[in-house]
Amino acid sequence: MKFDRRKFIGSAASAAIFPQQVFAAGSGARLPASVDAVTLSGGTTSLGKAQLQELAGALNGSLLLPGGDTYESARRIWNGVFDRKPALIVQSSGPADVMQAVNFAREHNLLLAVRGGGHSLAGKSVCDGGLMIDLTHMNGVHVDRQRRVARVEGGALLRNLDHETIPLGLATTSGTVSHTGAGGLTLGGGIGRLCRQHGLASDNLLSVDVVTADGKLLRAAEDENAELFWGLRGGGGNFGVATSFEYRLHPFDDEVLGGAMMYPLDEAAEVLKFVNDFSARAHRELSLSGNIVMLPNGRGFAVMSVTYSGDLRKGEKHIRPLLEFGDPVRKGVKRASYRSLQTSNDRQLAKGRKYYMKSGYLPELAPEYIDELIARVEPSPQREQVIVMTQLGGAIRDLPADATAYAHRYGEFDLMIGAAWDDPQHTQANVDWGREYFAAVQDYTDGFYVNSLMDESQDDVQRNYLGNYSRLVALKNIHDPGNLFRMNANIKPSVSTG
Ligand SMILES: Cc1cc2nc3c(=O)[nH]c(=O)nc-3n(C[C@H](O)[C@H](O)[C@H](O)COP(=O)(O)OP(=O)(O)OC[C@H]3O[C@@H](n4cnc5c(N)ncnc54)[C@H](O)[C@@H]3O)c2cc1C
Numbered sequence: 001m002k003f004d005r006r007k008f009i010g011s012a013a014s015a016a017i018f019p020q021q022v023f024a025a026g027s028g029a030r031l032p033a034s035v036d037a038v039t040l041s042g043g044t045t046s047l048g049k050a051q052l053q054e055l056a057g058a059l060n061g062s063l064l065l066p067g068g069d070t071y072e073s074a075r076r077i078w079n080g081v082f083d084r085k086p087a088l089i090v091q092s093s094g095p096a097d098v099m100q101a102v103n104f105a106r107e108h109n110l111l112l113a114v115r116g117g118g119h120s121l122a123g124k125s126v127c128d129g130g131l132m133i134d135l136t137h138m139n140g141v142h143v144d145r146q147r148r149v150a151r152v153e154g155g156a157l158l159r160n161l162d163h164e165t166i167p168l169g170l171a172t173t174s175g176t177v178s179h180t181g182a183g184g185l186t187l188g189g190g191i192g193r194l195c196r197q198h199g200l201a202s203d204n205l206l207s208v209d210v211v212t213a214d215g216k217l218l219r220a221a222e223d224e225n226a227e228l229f230w231g232l233r234g235g236g237g238n239f240g241v242a243t244s245f246e247y248r249l250h251p252f253d254d255e256v257l258g259g260a261m262m263y264p265l266d267e268a269a270e271v272l273k274f275v276n277d278f279s280a281r282a283h284r285e286l287s288l289s290g291n292i293v294m295l296p297n298g299r300g301f302a303v304m305s306v307t308y309s310g311d312l313r314k315g316e317k318h319i320r321p322l323l324e325f326g327d328p329v330r331k332g333v334k335r336a337s338y339r340s341l342q343t344s345n346d347r348q349l350a351k352g353r354k355y356y357m358k359s360g361y362l363p364e365l366a367p368e369y370i371d372e373l374i375a376r377v378e379p380s381p382q383r384e385q386v387i388v389m390t391q392l393g394g395a396i397r398d399l400p401a402d403a404t405a406y407a408h409r410y411g412e413f414d415l416m417i418g419a420a421w422d423d424p425q426h427t428q429a430n431v432d433w434g435r436e437y438f439a440a441v442q443d444y445t446d447g448f449y450v451n452s453l454m455d456e457s458q459d460d461v462q463r464n465y466l467g468n469y470s471r472l473v474a475l476k477n478i479h480d481p482g483n484l485f486r487m488n489a490n491i492k493p494s495v496s497t498g
Contacts, residue, residue: 023056034047035065059097063090077115078120079122086127086129093138105130111129151244157181165252173190174192176345188489197394203395211241236489260332300379353421360444389415397410464489480493
């Protein structure tokens, strides 16, 4: 059956006459006679009251249908460009709910989205008309201080992780914006302030509990389901719903050296060339990025973002050339709390604004490339623009490209070109701007970070897994032959057309 979007939205709208469509034990809400939902092949299927009742009754968490604030907040993700409305949302309280939801989606052949922190740039964690598994309430973090291990539930945010580990003098690699989901970030790799020192977030995994497409809960680790464990470290959400992660923690002092040096935009070329030169001799304890920021009012800056998380006296000596470089308009690098740095970008990158971001790995920051990047920076009143080049290398490169599914271990910088805006009327123009900008500089890039998936074609996605692709397909054939988990940088099974 072909999916009639208007009809579907009509039925979703009529469902909205119910003030709050939360079906949990004791909620008192009445289930509708049926719900139309989108299938994996893009058709529709009608789910009857008895089927809905069975699902709702099997959950410890809630089944949400369109209507009411709880449904609205569960479906809204970070990138406000995506205004999708799932037919059903299972807000799970633990692995058993996830198993119920996966079984229900598979048995009814429903389009399925899995939402962790909701930061997918491309909106992959929410679907129109299908079933969304929302892990928001599965955000617990337990630290075993003795073993230096954190057990983190699949929907926890990075701020939940840092909150429990840092006060105990322990940390692992996470990302640079605290409202990002630990789950999505880790499954795709996990680049952050500590990755040059301790490897990717996924390199620090000891085990993952995952509900696969057959509804089974598996433990994946070096000593159990080792091949699945390999694929979960860089293969994104392709193999199931990760309900918890165990991370190795490292002794860590919250006091680091960090902050930003800001320069006038007309010094951007010198600043980025300096970043490139300095990066060649940077300690692993140093996290460094060279950025360009252009505000809608026409003011622009070049920025060096710095975090040094080793011995502070050594660090002060090491970063002195950075602090003495050029004529900054703001010198903001000082001794600071790591946790304050981890939240310092949170407001700028707030949930619900509209964003377009596109990324690529750079083998080097060649001077002619820097000139080309800068030549294209033009102010526009309809968007904020940011170009970020984050240094990689260090411990990421200690492992070979086939050690885990994350294949791009040799990229020197991660380039990100991004725009943010609020007015939906500007969406098309800003997306076009981002696409054109990236297309003009793309020749210098070599692959892209899975977690920055935007609008790449399926061929691009396939190529991007490099030599690991065929091994990933073999794994997908075992754990998800019907491609139930397809809203991601998709690895298509070869045993089924999915
Ligand atoms: C503001 C911002 C800052 C960022 N900063 C960084 C950074 O510093 N470092 C970095 O490496 N990346 C960063 N990213 C990229 C980020 O890693 C990805 O967007 C990642 O997918 C986010 O995970 P999430 O759980 O928040 O996202 P979601 O949108 O919930 O999910 C993203 C994808 O992962 C899947 N998924 C999520 N959780 C699970 C789970 N438990 N089990 C199975 N599948 C799951 C989803 O189905 C979806 O395909 C940033 C993104 C944003 C928007």
